[in-house]
Amino acid sequence: MTNTCPTRRVVMMGAVAALAACGFQPVYGPGGGGAALQNAVLVDEPLTRDAYLLTREVEQRLGRATDAQYGLGYDISVREESIAISSNDVTTRYNLIGQVTFALRDLSTQKVVNSGKVNSFTGYSASGSTVATQSAEQDARERLMQILADQMITRLIAVAPAP
Numbered sequence: 001m002t003n004t005c006p007t008r009r010v011v012m013m014g015a016v017a018a019l020a021a022c023g024f025q026p027v028y029g030p031g032g033g034g035a036a037l038q039n040a041v042l043v044d045e046p047l048t049r050d051a052y053l054l055t056r057e058v059e060q061r062l063g064r065a066t067d068a069q070y071g072l073g074y075d076i077s078v079r080e081e082s083i084a085i086s087s088n089d090v091t092t093r094y095n096l097i098g099q100v101t102f103a104l105r106d107l108s109t110q111k112v113v114n115s116g117k118v119n120s121f122t123g124y125s126a127s128g129s130t131v132a133t134q135s136a137e138q139d140a141r142e143r144l145m146q147i148l149a150d151q152m153i154t155r156l157i158a159v160a161p162a163p
Helices: 006-021 034-038 049-063 130-158
Strands: 042-043 068-087 091-106 110-124
Touching: 006 042, 042 049, 049 068, 049 130, 068 130, 110 130
Parallel strands: 042 068
Antiparallel strands: 068 091, 091 110
């Protein structure tokens, strides 16, 4: 005996119809804003390791600009915060708190078409050797730049103009 729920089907069909009625369309689908940014964003030259990591993530998601229509400027700030201290007064865990302020500009007019700010954090342990702590911090910075790039790209794509 199968248990089919006509109410569930009706609700799902209603939800799909409502999304279609409000103009919803997939970002990477035909006419979606994601296609407008694909291989069209020239990211400002990275001058620091954090900037390199952020740029790498953006280019992996959006592709390298072959015929750039947009320029992406950014400002990265990262601060370190002690969050765990042992009974010997030694810090054993840190948080890296990062923020990226960004602006997407049309290269033909230099007009800013989208801008914003994203922030997040990651943590790492400092309870091992010096080498292990340095490696953990580098890994945490890479994770942080990936998170910030993902948030930034999501915001850019959400309001990108349709091609």
